[in-house]
Amino acid sequence: MFRNINQLNDLHFDVLKEIANIGVGNAIGALSELISTQVKMTVPEVKFLKFNEVGSILGGDEVIVFGVLVNIHGDINGMMMFLLRPEAARTLVNSMLEGMGLGESDCLDEFNEMELSALEEIGNILCSSYLGAMSRFINKSAKPFPPVLARDMAAAILSVPAIEFSKMSDGVLFIDTVFETQEKNASGIFLLVPDFDSFGTILSALGVA
Amino acid sequence: MNRVMVGMADMNITKDPGVLITLGLGSCVGICLYDPTSKVAGMAHCMLPDSTQIMNNDNLAKFVDTAIIRLINDMGRAGANKRAIVAKLAGGAQMFAFNSTNDSMRIGDRNVDASIKILKELNIPIKSMDVRENYGRTIELHTSTGILNIKTIGKGTKEI
Numbered sequence: 001m002f003r004n005i006n007q008l009n010d011l012h013f014d015v016l017k018e019i020a021n022i023g024v025g026n027a028i029g030a031l032s033e034l035i036s037t038q039v040k041m042t043v044p045e046v047k048f049l050k051f052n053e054v055g056s057i058l059g060g061d062e063v064i065v066f067g068v069l070v071n072i073h074g075d076i077n078g079m080m081m082f083l084l085r086p087e088a089a090r091t092l093v094n095s096m097l098e099g100m101g102l103g104e105s106d107c108l109d110e111f112n113e114m115e116l117s118a119l120e121e122i123g124n125i126l127c128s129s130y131l132g133a134m135s136r137f138i139n140k141s142a143k144p145f146p147p148v149l150a151r152d153m154a155a156a157i158l159s160v161p162a163i164e165f166s167k168m169s170d171g172v173l174f175i176d177t178v179f180e181t182q183e184k185n186a187s188g189i190f191l192l193v194p195d196f197d198s199f200g201t202i203l204s205a206l207g208v209a
Numbered sequence: 210m211n212r213v214m215v216g217m218a219d220m221n222i223t224k225d226p227g228v229l230i231t232l233g234l235g236s237c238v239g240i241c242l243y244d245p246t247s248k249v250a251g252m253a254h255c256m257l258p259d260s261t262q263i264m265n266n267d268n269l270a271k272f273v274d275t276a277i278i279r280l281i282n283d284m285g286r287a288g289a290n291k292r293a294i295v296a297k298l299a300g301g302a303q304m305f306a307f308n309s310t311n312d313s314m315r316i317g318d319r320n321v322d323a324s325i326k327i328l329k330e331l332n333i334p335i336k337s338m339d340v341r342e343n344y345g346r347t348i349e350l351h352t353s354t355g356i357l358n359i360k361t362i363g364k365g366t367k368e369i
Contacts, residue, residue, distance in 0.1 A: 052219055153232070153347065
């Protein structure tokens with residue numbers, strides 16, 4: 001049983017990357033269906049960032065981002081976040097609502113009630129598919145609670161997963177994947193933040209604890 | 210003028226003329242201390258309320274209890290009169306509107322509660338606060354005036 005996130009070695013990182021690959025692969029499939037567009041993803045990166053560097057993964061501490069947070073319970077506890085910039089949020093929301101015959105907009109500052117709930121649902125579908133795939137792969141339960149959406153400065157949004165990590169380390173482990181839709185340029189980031197014990201559970205399940 | 214950045218789980222002090230800045234404070238609490246007599250200022254960006262609850266507690270700036278004491282001592286060494294120090298608080302938001310009593314979701318509140326309690330124990334008066342709610346804040350503490358500037362996304366700016 002490892003006692004400190006700072007002790008993670010290359011093998012651990014590879015395993016976490018593989019889990020992210022499977023999770024995101026599944027989530028991207030769900031997204032493609034939802035917006036009827038092919039979606040590509042990058043190979044996931046596992047990064048250990050110091051607290052004062054976390055804002056940089058989204059382009060700066062004060063950059064406005066949307067975050068969908070899903071708390072996880074079961075054998076694996078913790079949280080999962082899906083983060084994106086307003087441009088990407090607009091692209092995804094328009095794609096989804098267009099498919100339903102509803103209007104679209106170019107506005108990046110204002111999202112109406114329906115658009116926000118569409119975005120929350122996109123985050124929910126993505127996180128749930130990710131968790132479902134991961135859960136089957138490691139044969140441990142990881143059930144999502146209902147999603148919650150927030151829009152604010154990147155550092156403020158990221159303070160939530162960072163605080164979870166601060167209980168066990170002096171930095172944040174980000175399992176981060178960028179996806180892009182082909183015609184419409186939209187990218188987002190997934191963050192899986194298992195709590196300390198769940199890290200052990202995931203690594204044990206794969207025989208690398 | 211010194212522009213001093215204070216990151217997450219970080220703290221810093223500056224003498225006049227200077228400004229201490231934290232960008233995008235979320236559920237963390239920004240503890241601002243100021244001695245109007247020497248114009249020495251200090252700021253801590255704390256993530257958790259209580260260092261005694263956590264095994265890995267070497268980073269004093271991460272915890273409300275240890276950061277406040279360290280900040281006061283650092284300010285004293287920089288020429289502040291410890292008895293004249295006053296406090297302002299910002300942050301401690303609940304960024305996601307969970308309708309739950311889940312402890313980790315209420316962390317912003319607990320950070321604010323701990324700050325108020327410890328400042329009271331140390332007899333440091335809290336001059337003003339802009340805390341809790343559900344939005345992020347960028348804060349700037351100015352040594353010349355002791356004013357704390359607060360910027361938000363969509364919730365305006367204010368001086369406290």
